[in-house]
Amino acid sequence: MAFTPATTEQRFLLDHVVRIGELADTERYAAASDDVVDAVLEGVGQLAAGEWAPLNRAGDTVGAKWTPDGVVMPEGFAQAYKDYVEGGWGTIGVEEEWGGQGLPFAIQTAVLDTLGSANMGFALCPTLTVGAIEALQHHGSPEQQALYLPHLATGEWTGTMNLTEPQAGSDVGALRATATPLGDGKWSIKGTKIYISFGDHDMAPNIVHLVLARTPGAPAGTKGISLFLVPKYRLNEDGTPGDFNDVRVVSIEHKMGLHASPTCVLSFGDNDDCIGELIGAELGGIRAMFTMMNNARLNVGLQGVQVAEGATQGAVAYALDRVQSARAGSPNKESVKIVEHPDVRRMLMRMKAQTQAARALVYYAAGQVDRANLGDRAARNRLELVTPLAKAHGTDLGNEVASLGIQVHGGMGYVEETGAAQYFRDARITPIYEGTNGIQAADLVGRKLGLDNGGAFAALIADIRAEAKDERLLALVDACEAIGRRLATADADDKLAASYPFLTMLSVATCGWLMERQGGVAGTDDFGRMKAAAVRFYLDQIVPEAMGLNAAANASAAVLYSIEADLFAA
16 A cells, blocks of 8 residues: 555645644744745655655564664664655754754644654654753753754754653652762763663664653652753764763563564663763753653654554555445445445544544644744643643544554454554554553643633633534533533542543544534535545534543542452452
């Protein structure tokens, strides 16, 4: 199956959901003219289709390999990454003073969308670098920014986030890695980190690790955490990579999917020779971490879009090619392409609608990033509110669509030759990492509903209600508003028990709003007719399904605690 970049869909969303024209009218984003946006989408589409997509299969079947000298990527990856760097694709959303193009984050989102739809595992590498850039831009010293940002901006050097440890998992406050001052502004780093995506590889001359660690005398829990910059190779006086910095890749995980992305166990300071620099203030690690995490959560939501796009393209291609059985009720008993069968059409339409809804939600959030960067406080609050929606619902939909892709293929979807199973395996991690989707739901009801004394939630509800016309969508909005009011005063158990169905309801309401907006401006060409059909399907089927979660979101948590914990083994 040949990969086709979703350029028309992306441009449509940038115009009607992100409203890129409004951003281009500002001084900061004036470079985002129509011709530049079109050139970016077209150019990255060519790179993705010509170089990244052909490596997707080898990334899965061959995968990254651990060696005593470090991780080795499959043949072709280093050259494809070099072409990404030389094409300037990493510089899209980076500020011009650090060698970037200063374009909106929404454009950078579209670039990563295209690359990840072509090869999701490979695209994790630049995705993580974006988070490192964000952290250094907000918290790094001028010296750190000058030394590292120009190389990270181009992608010449890659970046990682080092949070998780074997005993800690999602409980970041339980980490044990240490940082001991050396007296010259440098710190000796020691500890082990796990699940570090692209923690090592052979595609770049240096890797910049951002590492959470404890300093001497630091308080327990998250308050005692600091963030450190730890390069794989220390820098010479001229800023080039020099001596090895005692950061070793102990192993890489043998995973269900994402085989092109080496998930590393890293050991810092085995020989007491790992040197790091403090980023920001001592004990300010959590604040800096959330700068990285919020960026990463949107980009993980985008991974849901990527895998859904790839799975949908594969399923459509198969359904248009596979001939099996006569069409029901037809006097002609000749077998037809399976796209003619009603249930297959239902699955394909659902895949199309859910992919478009997920993309609209994530792109909308990306547009709020840009407005927040312009100083819009309301946009900052809106971003905080929709980030858990984008991450959790985007990845839930990626898994649903990938599963449907296997179903469309039938038995051939369950064997590896068709490639349908890869999307399902690759997708399954996305609801887990960068904060499980349960954590996203807890964040929504525990923190985000109370933003601005509830004003952020009320403003979203008001904006949807002001624009929505579909009666079922308006009923869902009413239900979300009522549940939100109840949860604001509910006890902790009830609040958390209701959190996930509520997140899904609010996500579908937001997606329905953005989908209906698109339906109102869809044209009459092939793209416009498919867009209108997807919007109609979403409002007819997905919105009523979400309304069915109303009882779950209003249920008491008492049933969850009505039996002893050990009875779950019964």
